Amino acid sequence: xxxxxxxxxxxxxxxxxxxxxxxxxxxxxxxxxxxxxxxxxxxxxxxxxxxxxxxxxxxxxxxxxxxxxxxxxxxxxxxxxxxxxxxxxxxxxxxxxxxxxxxxxxxxxxxxxxxxxxxxxxxxxxxxxxxxxxxxxxxxxxxxxxxxxxxxxxxxxxxxxxxxxxxxxxxxxxxxxxxxxxxxxxxxxx
Numbered sequence: 001x002x003x004x005x006x007x008x009x010x011x012x013x014x015x016x017x018x019x020x021x022x023x024x025x026x027x028x029x030x031x032x033x034x035x036x037x038x039x040x041x042x043x044x045x046x047x048x049x050x051x052x053x054x055x056x057x058x059x060x061x062x063x064x065x066x067x068x069x070x071x072x073x074x075x076x077x078x079x080x081x082x083x084x085x086x087x088x089x090x091x092x093x094x095x096x097x098x099x100x101x102x103x104x105x106x107x108x109x110x111x112x113x114x115x116x117x118x119x120x121x122x123x124x125x126x127x128x129x130x131x132x133x134x135x136x137x138x139x140x141x142x143x144x145x146x147x148x149x150x151x152x153x154x155x156x157x158x159x160x161x162x163x164x165x166x167x168x169x170x171x172x173x174x175x176x177x178x179x180x181x182x183x184x185x186x187x188x189x190x
Contacts (some may be wrong), residue, residue: 002053003076005104013120026114032097039095045084045107054101069174
């Protein structure tokens, strides 16, 4: 399923055809290959990424060292290292395409000017950030309250598109489980 940035914005705020032209002058569309890195640890996050088609992941290398996935982004989702994007500090994260992905990016150097030119986008991004924060808070709650099996069940029931599209070892990393345990849970539930 493909969702354009303009459709997504229009679902939350008013965007005229003239506004759309202004927006198009500030964004960049690109297609990235499967496994292509959009951000590496130590680099500054220079863009906000909106997924129109495909899937991204954000991860860091933990002290094992192993990949620890912190976020996924499917169609209609935004992804960036927000701290790095806001203050220009080096990122602790990697952002990588899980599959061939069509995305829209907004460069951090023009972001404030875009919001000045299209003030309704301040409201749009506030709504997006509030949803993201609420989801992060809920995930933290589930991690502390649910058993590993309950957390997996909740995730697979509420986000079946991830279970279908994301490799099992990545789902396991995101949920804080081992791939073997996820495999065992899948066998039990099928």
